[in-house]
Amino acid sequence: MDKRDPFRHNVLTAGHRACSGCGEAMAARMVTDLIGPEAIYISATGCLQVFTTHNQQSAWQAPWIHSVFANSAAVASGVEAALRAKGKDTPVVVQAGDGGTFDIGLQCLSGLIERGHDILFVCYDNEAYMNTGVQRSSSTPHAVRTSTSPPGRLSQGKQQLKKDVISIMAAHHMPYAATATIAYFPDLKAKVEKAMSIKGPRFLQVLSPCPLGWVHDSALSVTVSRLAVETGLFPLVELEYGELTGVMRLVEQKPVDEYLRPQGRFKHLFNSQDGAMELRHLQALADTRIRRYGLLDAHTQWDTAHAMQSERHGRGGYWRGSEHGR
């Protein structure tokens, strides 16, 4: 067991083979440490599964099951039903990438929600199939270059739009569905803790930048995810039984350029006429999302400035118990 850190369990411990600056490894470490080592974790096939379990070594310091790409939700449903039959209330958590959520795993996930299993499903959304070489997924945003959506004469990257999966989840009339990202730890913490306090199916979509696939400097993972929120391209929202119950207000809307420029996957948009049009398209998409969720005028204290504040001596750690708390 890794007990290097007295202030955190490190459910996802060191020595995993994620790329330098991996947003998904960061997100998974935060989420699993917030939930704790007592839960049972099910991982769909994907980057997270591959880089944490390598050559007979596991980075998981908690019970962990690998399912195939499509059926992580179905495996988890079985685990939850078995625990229920034995009268145990061990939390069950599924972790999947956008491929295992938006595309291949969608059917089983929909079934899990419809049957009402007491499971948290976490999607680490890095917006393409990174593990196999950056192929487009239905989560890849519009106009992004991937290996299967190269920009050229006929198109400026992916022609289609990013699938609005959080609305699909909310349409199931499920108890809790929310979006989060790594840049705002206090926000992520609040959402994981809220999700763990609710019984029934819960869904969390965590935007997790991928320096390799998004083609940005490995040091910029947090910065890029913050800009995704501040431009309005990735709204942070909470939906309960289909109703919008919380948003993170934007103190100031940043132009999408600020988010797109550091990323090589949007580079082709900055040197052509067609690219310029797609830039305007992406700006219009951001404006639409801001309007739709009221990100600029929501009546809430929870805004992008408050969630960023750096406080002296920590902004709250992982232990909920008072004996460890600072």
Add this chain to the structure above:
Amino acid sequence: MAAKLEIEPGSSNAYHTGDWRTQQPVYQNKWPPCSQVCPASEDIQAWLALASEQQWQAAWHKLAERNPFPATMGRICYHACESACNRKHLDSAVNIHALERYLGDRAIALGWSHKSSCDEARTQRIAIVGAGPAGLSCAFQLARHGYLVTVFDAQAEPGGTLHSAIPDYRLPKSVLAKEIDAILALGIELRLKHRIGKEISERDLLDQFDAVFLAIGTRQPRPHPYDDGTGKAGSSHRVTSGLEFLHRLNRDEPLIIPQQVAVVGGGNTAIDVARCVRRLGADVAVVCAQDPHGTHQQDLATEMPASLTEVIEAETEGVQLIYRAGVRRLVRSGAHLSGIEIAHVDRVHDRQGHFNPILFAGTEAFVAAELVIFAIGQEADWQGLEGLQQTTEAEGVWVGGDAVSKSKLAASAVGSGYQAAMSIMASLQGKSLVFDAHQKTKITFRKMQLHYYRKQLRREGEMNAQRLDGFKEVVNGLAEHDAVDEAGRCLSCGVCFECDNCWHFCPDAAIIKKEDGYAVDYDYCKGCGICAQECPCGHIDMENIETPAKASTS
């Protein structure tokens, strides 16, 4: 029967991903810009951090380590620290001087005493000539370290220029007196009305003491062309110097002030004199050779040297300022002085950089005044110290303070006293001189992540409404809750304040949180650089490391 796993999975901890990196994070304390420019080199960030946690006494001790005059300096220092503060790029600079004053006032009110930093009793005796800020700062440091210190001063009261030339509306005498008492309480012997060469000879000084520190300040007004040698405001010519005027005012001597007064000079003394004259009920014009503040971006030497805030306060009090003007002659009708003739100043300094203005003919104007006060600088008075002036540190004589330093700020004198004390101690102990443990790297706001800080209004001390009514203080101190908020506005530039960002954001669990900070586990750090990128205060540096491949080829 439960089946047994054939292969037991191992922990990924066995695999050291640290091999991958080409650069690595290093925690490195920097010296924030406020401390960099502070003439007394106070560790401002450190005492602000303690103040924000309401550890008032600890904050005061930390501050006094370098400057035993917080209540005084908080009032009169021109706070270069605030001009350098990185917070101005977020909203506005931290009100450092108001907090310094708050801590000083609190110490006076609660009667805190200074801590001695040495239990060792030493027998070496040190003489300090001059009980001004430089002399007392040096005495404070030496006494704190266990030396026997005797301070000589020719005047009847200690404090030097702080006592004799700072008007009451900026610094009440009682505040200064209490801070000096706290310093003397460390066991410093003070001999007032002792002038070297009169009450005690230079020879005795060298014989009786192991080291001598000369901090004689500048008590002699620089001579002006209309000096008749009497220098009294009451003389028939009605011409005096700014320093003489302030000395007399501070000694409560009766002054006869006519209705119209002209002050010549562009420094802080000129402004002090003008504001005092306003308080005595007269109209006053300041004639200054330089341009107003903010007119020159490149050549600051042609701007008025007085502090901008002082000038603004003087203007609101009705002081008239005449820029780019020099005195051509005094205008008299008989023995009676009726004013001065001024003319446009073309060039302020000559090629050698000396103050030597050129006045243009045909631009003359008349300024009515029955009293003209020249505040054009001051000099050290070496009378009685001619012998010691020639000696060196090797012979056990140190010189510091206004008498020798270019900067004539009180805080510079305090800093000079500190440095002299360190040098004297190093010399007496036969050690080499060590000043700061802090690495002296600059930290600019560009290396910081200002979006991690919340915008917050700067707290100011209230202004006194009836300020021209006598010599009451112009600015009041901060209230306790304002002081806490204001101290909390410090960005802690370059110095870790344990926000946990690096710890939260490390994708590789390679940052370990400890009771007193963090450590990088280099076995696992992949060198992504996120911790350095997301550190709000620029505390973390990424340094390149030589990879084994590179090392073998070189």
